[in-house]
Amino acid sequence: MSAAAGFQPGGEPDEGGALRTVDELAAAAGLTVRTTRYYASLGLLPPPARRGRMAWYDDNHLARLEMIRALQDHGFTLQAIEKYLASLPADAGVEDLAVQRAMLTSWTVGEPVELTRRQLDQHAGRRLTDDEVALIEEFGLLRRVADERGVTRFVPVHGFDVAVELLQVDIPVAGMRAAGEAIEKHMSALAEELTSVLHHEVVEPWRRERSHSQHSREDAAQLENTIGTLRRLTLEAIVRGFQRSANKVITRSLDRG
Structure with a gap:
């Protein structure tokens, strides 16, 4: 294994921090x-x-x-x-x-939870068919993992509850897929652009400053908190921005009518 490359067995701990068993x-x-x-x-x-x-x-x-x-x-x-x-x-x-x-750090709230198939049904609030489970996986709102013993577990992703509820609405699956693809297409592009802004306008300036003066652990923790706050504000801005855009679409439609 190469993950620990550069570290010598039996060496002294780095950073001078607290030692732990x-x-x-x-x-x-x-x-x-x-x-x-x-x-x-x-x-x-x-x-x-x-x-x-x-x-x-x-x-x-x-x-x-x-x-x-x-x-x-x-x-x-x-x-x-x-x-x-x-x-x-x-x-x-x-x-x-x-x-x-x-x-x-994940933008979702809460720790991911690994569930058995029975626990997945309990989490959904009803018995899910295998086809429904496969469809939710296809939407990217559920993933399978194997534990240390090779047993399959299910990890609901943020939005899983919405997918379960959506499956009970009388909408063709093709329509759900089309909507999901549209959302994924535009959200992926937006995420790429916002991540680039965060990297170039927040993280890189912090690193350049670090090259001139040594940052403390408190500085790193403050940067991490700042990024966390930016995540929260960005999510709120995205929701409100979509609402504004949807209302503009409705207004244009009414004007044309």
């Missing part, structure tokens, strides 16, 4: 010890510092675990996560990882 590290990241050890065994974490028989983990290990969780929220497989982490500079510090995570 694997139990404390897992608790800080909101993971189980078993999962944390599993990620470490895949090479997704740099080796811990060894002092006698004890293994110690620092803030850099915690930042990488938080990065892994952010990538998983986007549906990345562990293999893809390993590849992404391997692409990061070997000397990437806590602040660098915080900025990367801020750009990757």
